[in-house]
Amino acid sequence: xxxxxxxxxxxxxxxxxxxxxxxxxxxxxxxxxxxxxxxxxxxxxxxxxxxxxxxxxxxxxxxxxxxxxxxxxxxxxxxxxxxxxxxxxxxxxxxxxxxxxxxxxxxxxxxxxxxxxxxxxxxxxxxxxxxxxxxxxxxxxxxxxxxxxxxxxxxxxxxxxxxxxxxxxxxxxxxxxxxxxxxxxxxxxxxxxxxxxxxxxxxxxxxxxxxxxxxxxxxxxxxxxxxxxxxxxxxxxxxxxxxxxxxxxxxxxxxxxxxxxxxxxxxxxxxxxxxxxxxxxxxxxxxxxxxxxxxxxxxxxxxxxxxxxxxxxxxxxxxxxxxxx
Ligand SMILES: [Zn+2]
Ligand SMILES: [Zn+2]
Numbered sequence: 001x002x003x004x005x006x007x008x009x010x011x012x013x014x015x016x017x018x019x020x021x022x023x024x025x026x027x028x029x030x031x032x033x034x035x036x037x038x039x040x041x042x043x044x045x046x047x048x049x050x051x052x053x054x055x056x057x058x059x060x061x062x063x064x065x066x067x068x069x070x071x072x073x074x075x076x077x078x079x080x081x082x083x084x085x086x087x088x089x090x091x092x093x094x095x096x097x098x099x100x101x102x103x104x105x106x107x108x109x110x111x112x113x114x115x116x117x118x119x120x121x122x123x124x125x126x127x128x129x130x131x132x133x134x135x136x137x138x139x140x141x142x143x144x145x146x147x148x149x150x151x152x153x154x155x156x157x158x159x160x161x162x163x164x165x166x167x168x169x170x171x172x173x174x175x176x177x178x179x180x181x182x183x184x185x186x187x188x189x190x191x192x193x194x195x196x197x198x199x200x201x202x203x204x205x206x207x208x209x210x211x212x213x214x215x216x217x218x219x220x221x222x223x224x225x226x227x228x229x230x231x232x233x234x235x236x237x238x239x240x241x242x243x244x245x246x247x248x249x250x251x252x253x254x255x256x257x258x259x260x261x262x263x264x265x266x267x268x269x270x271x272x273x274x275x276x277x278x279x280x281x282x283x284x285x286x287x288x289x290x291x292x293x294x295x296x297x298x299x300x301x302x303x304x305x306x307x308x309x310x311x312x313x314x315x316x317x318x319x320x321x322x323x324x325x
Contacts, residue, residue, distance in 0.1 A: 003052040003118030004306050004321075010043060012304065015052070018114075018122045023067035025122055028077060032300075033057040033116045034144045035309060035319045037173055041250055042111075043310060054117030054321075055081035055110035056147045058131065058140065068125045076135075077128040078146045079116055080280045081109035086126075097154075097275035106275070117303065119323055129284045135291075142287050142294040144320060148174045149283035152182065155225070155248045155273035164188055165222040170214070170235050172199055174297075174318045175248055176227035180207060181293050182286070191217060198315035214238070230254040232270075241266045248273055 005013035020027050034056035042053060057079040061071055071077065084091050085101025099106040102113075109115045109123065131143050152175050165188050169180045172194035180192045184207070191209040194200055204210045211217055220240040226232055229249025233256065239245055245268065258270070276283075287293060299316035301309035309319050 001119040002303055003114075004054065004303055005051070006043065006047075006053045007050045008046055008048050010053075010306055010310065012306070013052075015118065017120050020063050020065050020122060022124070023065040024124045024126075025063075025065040026061055026068060026071055026077075026125055026128060027063035028057070028059040028079065028121045028123065028128070029062045030057045030059040030116055030119060030121055030323050031076075032059075032141060032144050033321045033323070034147075034174070035321070036148065037175070038250065039110070040310065041252060045252060049111075051110075052114040052116075052118050053110045054115035055079075055108060056144055057116035057121060058144050059121070059323075061128075062120070064125075071125055071128065071130065076131040076133075076140060078131060078143045078284060079109065079121060079123060080127040080129060081111075081116070081147060082275060082280070083107040083109065083113075083124065083127050094277055096277045117306075117321060129281060131284075132288065135288075139291045139294075141298065142291050143284065144298075145174070145178060145294065145318075146280060146283045146287060149178050149182075149286065150276035150279040151175060151274070152178045152248065153279040153282055153286070154276040155179070155246055155271075156182065157279070158271050158273055159223055159244050159246060161186065161188065161223070166219075167191070167223040167225065168193070168217070168221040168235065168238060170224065170226045170231045171228035171249060172196075172203060172210070172317065173227060173249075176225075177203075177297065177317045178293070179225055179227060179248070181290075184208075185290065191221070193217065196315050199317075202315060232256045232258075239266075239268055242268065244269045244271060246271045246273060250274070 001017045003015045061075045084096035084099040088100045090098035167190045169192045183190045200212045223244050224235045225246045227249045229251035297317035300322045
């Protein structure tokens with residue numbers, strides 16, 4: 001089978017089709033696999049990973065181990081890439097993202113083991129969620145957003161949104177888009193910013209306050225969410241007293257300068273959030289109830305066109321690989 005391999009550079013590698021070798025294994029024929037900001041960061045940093053990348057996917061079950069109880073061949077499922085061990089101290093506390101079961105780390109498909117940019121993918125029964133059978137073929141694609149939405153939901157949970165707030169979301173990649181959409185649906189006043197003019201024009205059709213630059217924005221915000229990962233200095237001046245600044249994006253080399261006097265005197269909070277715990281299930285349930293959230297977010301590529309998929313300039317929210325059935 002063809003797989004998108006990364007070892008200092010991206011290339012298609014012909015690999016043997018994997019088979020289940022554990023009684024809890026499930027084998028998935030991948031249908032759609034999403035490219036995430038994490039994948040772009042990995043590729044841009046030139047790491048020598050030496051495995052198949054990709055961590056977001058939906059597909060159908062084509063084989064199951066003898067002990068698998070809740071899944072059947074033919075079921076449509078969402079891959080949960082965060083394969084927490086379930087038995088380390090942090091897993092026992094429910095802090096799955098701090099799992100130390102994989103040589104001190106959380107095992108994440110596409111990050112420290114083979115990922116989902118391949119025709120077939122093997123995982124365990126407890127790391128997939130079923131897509132309900134009453135969901136239409138077209139709507140099924142929405143569930144590719146479960147993993148990024150799970151990360152967003154964990155981040156939002158750290159914020160005080162008990163009252164309706166004025167919120168600024170910086171960046172309209174997948175996480176920024178999902179944060180904006182969910183906060184708008186909850187009734188908050190949400191402003192969003194992205195440097196891509198075409199994207200802003202497209203999003204402005206459904207998002208009331210979408211801007212091309214922070215310079216176009218006036219006033220202060222109760223909450224600011226940086227989904228890019230390097231926008232703290234630019235966004236911070238817009239934060240109100242008692243405000244919360246959440247950083248959701250990852251830019252590994254970015255260092256932040258903080259005016260600590262202002263931070264202390266204004267009683268503000270700076271927060272970070274990465275990965276999720278039980279939010280993967282919550283995200284699936286949320287999307288079941290809000291299938292309209294997908295709208296026109298995907299731009300589809302064949303695996304062979306990985307260079308365009310990764311590096312082409314585009315105003316889409318999410319680039320995805322389509323695998324023929
Ligand atoms: Zn992701
Ligand atoms: Zn663990």
